[in-house]
Each structure stands twice: as C-alpha cells, then as structure tokens.
Amino acid sequence: MADCVVFHTQIASIMEVLANAAVANICKLVDDDYAVFRLEITQSQKENRALRRKLQIFELKVARERAERATRERVLASRPSSVKILDRYRGMARGEGHLTGGHRSSVKPVGHNTWRDDQPVTVDEGSGTSTQHIIMIESADAEAAGPGVKLERSEREEDTWHSRDTQTRVAVEPHVATKDPPTIAPAPPRTRHRITEVSGTQNAVLKSETDTDTLTVTHRLLHTGSDHRSDPERLGKGPLRYPPAPGTEYLPVFHQSQRMVHSRGDALDTGVDVPSCSYSTEMDPGNISLGLETQPDLSREDWNQYNSGLYSEGSLDKKGEGLVIDEVTVKVEGDAPLTWNVDKTHLGEGYSQGRDFLDYRESLETNPNVTTHSPLHTVRDRESVSTSMGPSDSQDHVLFDQVLNSKDQRAKGRGGGATLGNSKEKRFLCMFCNKGFSCLQKVEIHQRVHTGEKPYSCTQCHMRFAEAGNLKRHQRVHTGEKPFGCTQCHMRFAQAGHLKRHQRVHTGEKSYS
DNA sequence: CTGGGGATGGGGCCC
DNA sequence: GGGGCCCCATCCCCA
Numbered sequence: 001m002a003d004c005v006v007f008h009t010q011i012a013s014i015m016e017v018l019a020n021a022a023v024a025n026i027c028k029l030v031d032d033d034y035a036v037f038r039l040e041i042t043q044s045q046k047e048n049r050a051l052r053r054k055l056q057i058f059e060l061k062v063a064r065e066r067a068e069r070a071t072r073e074r075v076l077a078s079r080p081s082s083v084k085i086l087d088r089y090r091g092m093a094r095g096e097g098h099l100t101g102g103h104r105s106s107v108k109p110v111g112h113n114t115w116r117d118d119q120p121v122t123v124d125e126g127s128g129t130s131t132q133h134i135i136m137i138e139s140a141d142a143e144a145a146g147p148g149v150k151l152e153r154s155e156r157e158e159d160t161w162h163s164r165d166t167q168t169r170v171a172v173e174p175h176v177a178t179k180d181p182p183t184i185a186p187a188p189p190r191t192r193h194r195i196t197e198v199s200g201t202q203n204a205v206l207k208s209e210t211d212t213d214t215l216t217v218t219h220r221l222l223h224t225g226s227d228h229r230s231d232p233e234r235l236g237k238g239p240l241r242y243p244p245a246p247g248t249e250y251l252p253v254f255h256q257s258q259r260m261v262h263s264r265g266d267a268l269d270t271g272v273d274v275p276s277c278s279y280s281t282e283m284d285p286g287n288i289s290l291g292l293e294t295q296p297d298l299s300r301e302d303w304n305q306y307n308s309g310l311y312s313e314g315s316l317d318k319k320g321e322g323l324v325i326d327e328v329t330v331k332v333e334g335d336a337p338l339t340w341n342v343d344k345t346h347l348g349e350g351y352s353q354g355r356d357f358l359d360y361r362e363s364l365e366t367n368p369n370v371t372t373h374s375p376l377h378t379v380r381d382r383e384s385v386s387t388s389m390g391p392s393d394s395q396d397h398v399l400f401d402q403v404l405n406s407k408d409q410r411a412k413g414r415g416g417g418a419t420l421g422n423s424k425e426k427r428f429l430c431m432f433c434n435k436g437f438s439c440l441q442k443v444e445i446h447q448r449v450h451t452g453e454k455p456y457s458c459t460q461c462h463m464r465f466a467e468a469g470n471l472k473r474h475q476r477v478h479t480g481e482k483p484f485g486c487t488q489c490h491m492r493f494a495q496a497g498h499l500k501r502h503q504r505v506h507t508g509e510k511s512y513s
Numbered sequence: 514c515t516g517g518g519g520a521t522g523g524g525g526c527c528c
Numbered sequence: 529g530g531g532g533c534c535c536c537a538t539c540c541c542c543a
Binding site for chain 1 (some may be wrong): 516517522523
C-alpha cells in the first residue's frame with residue numbers, strides 16, 4: 001500500500017514538472033512571437049507614417065495645382081472666347097485633360113441644352129461633400145447666337161460621374177477613403193455651386209449660387225468693379241441684363257413728371273389742382289394743325305378775351321395768378337415735316353398763337369397718351385423750357401427763375417420780362433414766361449420761342465423761321481446778296497450787324513473790354 | 514474774324 | 529386814336 005502511495009506521488013510530481021515546462025515553453029513561444037509581432041507592427045507603423053507624410057505632401061501639391069488651375073479658369077472664363085474654354089473643359093470632363101482638383105468646372109456656352117459630352121463632374125474635395133461648379137458663360141458670342149438661347153440653366157443633380165484621377169486617387173490611398181465617406185456613393189449634404197457669368201467682358205461679374213439641401217446662399221463671387229448695369233455692352237442686350245435703371249440709361253429728369261397745371265383761384269393757395277390737368281408733352285406741330293382745323297374758330301378777339309381773362313378771372317388780377325403753368329416743356333422737332341407751315345395766307349383770320357396754345361393745351365388735356373419729351377433725346381431742345389407762371393407767387397416765381405432757359409434769361413436781361421405793374425403798354429403777357437408786350441402780335445411771335453412754332457419756311461432749303469424778317473434775311477444766303485459793304489475795304493456783308501461788327505476791325509475797337 | 518441764325522424793340526402804315 | 533401788321537435794326541450766340 002505504501003509503495004502505491006509513493007508511486008502516485010512521483011507521478012504527480014512528474015506531471016507537474018511537465019506541465020510547468022509546457023507552460024514555460026508556451027510562454028516563451030508567445031513572448032517570442034509577440035516580440036516579432038511587435039517589431040513587425042512597429043515597422044508597419046513606421047511605413048504608415050512615411051506614407052502619410054507622402055500623402056500630405058502630395059495633397060499639398062495637388063491643392064496648390066488646384067488653386068492655380070482655378071485661377072486660370074476664372075481668367076479664361078472671363079474672356080469672350082467661351083467656346084474655346086468649353087472645348088478645353090469638355091475634354092477634361094471626358095478625361096482628356098488633367099483637372100485634378102475638386103474645382104472641376106464644366107464651362108459651356110449658353111445655348112447648349114444637352115450635356116451629354118460634359119456631364120457635371122462630381123469630385124471629392126475632402127470634405128465629404130460632392131460639389132459641382134458650373135460656369136455659365138454668357139458672352140457676347142453666346143448672345144449673338146440669337147434669340148432663344150438659354151442663358152442659364154440648372155446644374156445637374158446626379159454626381160455619379162467621377163473623374164478618372166479621383167478614382168485613381170481613391171484606389172491609391174485607401175486609407176483616405178476609410179476616413180472619408182465613400183466618394184462613389186452620394187454624400188449628403190450636397191453643395192451645389194452655380195457660377196454664372198453675367199457679363200462677357202473682361203469686367204465679368206460672376207454670379208455664384210451655393211445651394212445646399214438645408215441652406216441656400218446667394219452671393220456674388222467676383223465683382224471686378226464694373227457694375228453690369230453700367231457696362232455699355234450690357235445695356236440693351238442680354239436677357240440677364242437689368243432693365244435700364246431710371247437713374248442711369250434714363251436719367252431722373254423732371255420731364256417725366258412735367259405737368260401743366262391750370263389751377264384757378266383758391267387752388268393756388270390750397271395747392272389743390274382743381275381743376276387742373278397734368279401732362280407732359282412733345283410739341284407736335286401736326287397736332288397743332290389738327291387743332292386749328294378741328295377746334296371751333298376762336299377769333300383773335302376771343303383769344304384776347306381769353307388771354308385777358310386768364311389774368312382777370314375770378315378774383316385774380318392781371319398778375320397771372322389765375323394761371324399756373326408749372327414745368328412746361330415744349331419741344332419742336334425741326335426735321336419733322338411742318339404740316340402747319342403757315343404762310344401768310346394761313347396766317348389770316350383765325351390764326352392765333354394764343355389759339356394754338358389753347359388747342360395745344362386742350363389736346364394735351366384730352367390726350368393722356370401724349371408723348372413725353374425727354375431733354376436727353378435731342379440736343380435741339382433749345383425750345384424746351386420749364387416755366388412757372390404766377391408772378392405773385394413767390395415760390396412759383398423762384399421756380400420759374402430756376403428753370404427758365406437761357407434765352408428767356410437773356411430776354412429778361414434785355415429789359416424784357418413783364419413785371420407786376422410794368423408799363424400799361426405791355427399788357428400782353430406771354431403765357432409761358434409772363435413777359436409783357438405792347439401788342440398781341442409781339443407776344444404771339446415771342447411765344448413761338450416757347451412753342452417752337454416756325455411758320456416761315458425757306459423755299460430753297462429746309463430752314464424755318466418764326467419771323468418773316470429772319471426768313472428774309474436768311475434768303476440772302478441763297479441769293480448771295482450782300483447789301484452792306486464796308487467803306488474802308490472791299491468786304492461786303494449780308495447783315496448790317498455784321499458790317500457794323502466788321503468795322504471795328506478798322507476802328508480798332510475791341511469787342512471785349 | 515466771319516457767317517448764320519435767334520430774339521427783341523421800334524417805327525411806319527393801314528384799318 | 530388805338531390796334532394790328534409788317535419791316536427793319538439791333539444785340540447776341542454759336543460754329
């Protein structure tokens with residue numbers, strides 16, 4: 001029995017030793033493998049860091065190239081030759097080029113509605129967003145393509161197309177792909193950029209819209225300082241052009257609100273234009289002619305009555321308070337055929353400047369569609385005047401003085417201009433400038449300054465004159481008549497005043513002291 | 514300096 | 529005598 005116990009004890013000891021030895025071996029093996037494994041891990045980590053450094057360097061290089069390319073793209077896009085740019089970018093979109101950056105832009109001229117060749121490019125810009133840049137070139141060439149050219153279109157939504165280099169990059173640098181969302185799959189939130197050049201000139205304005213699913217921001221990407229509204233090339237063409245600003249192409253001139261207000265009595269004081277009419281007008285002699293024919297005959301005497309009545313109606317005196325002509329503009333197109341080119345026969349009974357004005361006024365009152373006259377339309381606006389009658393009204397008078405044209409100013413300076421209580425002889429007042437004249441004919445002739453009426457036409461040229469005397473003087477141009485000869489030289493002149501002026505040469509009199 | 518024209522005032526004639 | 533019409537002289541501006 002004792003031997004049996006000893007035997008078991010020995011066996012147990014041996015098994016323990018063996019077990020310990022086995023554990024020790026295992027541990028040793030594990031330790032050795034672990035060391036090797038750690039060494040391998042360390043080496044791999046080193047390699048990994050080296051690759052990362054390479055990657056960073058490569059990305060920096062790519063970013064630099066991308067920035068340079070984007071700069072060149074903008075420069076090229078701002079040029080009118082958009083078609084060339086399109087071809088270049090089309091090739092790149094098809095993989096023929098080397099557009100490595102995320103700012104791949106599809107530049108196409110407007111008018112191309114099919115984008116089969118140059119599908120929108122989706123690139124991974126490293127931010128997990130797929131971005132599209134579409135530069136719509138609206139150049140003069142594109143505009144010249146004719147009407148119907150679509151100048152702006154929405155960018156494509158799909159981004160399943162990837163550039164070749166992007167795919168290569170993903171394959172070469174899988175670790176990058178593990179950090180970033182897969183570029184193949186759509187990566188919300190999607191950012192859309194739309195860069196629209198709204199000018200084909202060097203001073204292009206790039207209108208950029210950045211849209212996201214949750215945010216829409218419109219901003220002006222580039223503004224070279226030339227407002228497209230002030231760009232002469234843009235004025236007048238291009239669907240994207242702004243309507244002419246009233247303050248630019250159409251300056252804010254008062255003629256658009258010119259009105260002739262006929263107000264009587266208390267209207268002057270209260271400012272109520274009752275009865276009143278507001279209009280702006282372009283003097284049309286033809287219309288006046290019609291007025292002469294269609295309006296009931298108003299004899300000159302009637303006109304005198306009217307003329308006098310204007311200044312004496314109601315409680316108003318001759319100062320003209322009863323008639324307020326505020327900002328009148330009258331224009332005469334000198335080249336327009338004067339159907340009312342009145343000769344002496346037409347100037348017979350019934351012809352009256354005042355009646356013309358009545359008809360003129362009435363036609364304006366009854367015709368709301370009277371063409372407005374812009375002083376900018378022609379330089380021959382010497383007849384354009386803005387007057388305000390009502391000399392007793394200081395404000396009106398001030399306004400009148402401010403807007404009175406130079407000729408009227410000259411007339412005033414020469415002792416014209418009726419004043420209140422001027423002479424009794426000058427009882428005929430001009431309805432436009434309130435200047436007084438001694439007789440009706442004088443004021444009629446004078447008012448032609450304002451109305452532009454020129455009844456006297458030269459038979460040998462297109463010249464027209466408001467006065468017969470001036471026509472007669474003018475006709476010496478055609479006849480060559482020079483009745484005024486200098487007594488001290490051979491010079492001859494057609495006008496007496498010219499002779500008088502010429503003689504200063506002999507007398508040594510200076511024109512200007 | 515000249516040529517041409519715009520605008521105005523004055524005077525004579527006629528009704 | 530007054531008013532209208534016509535003519536002319538004149539001043540001025542602009543090209």
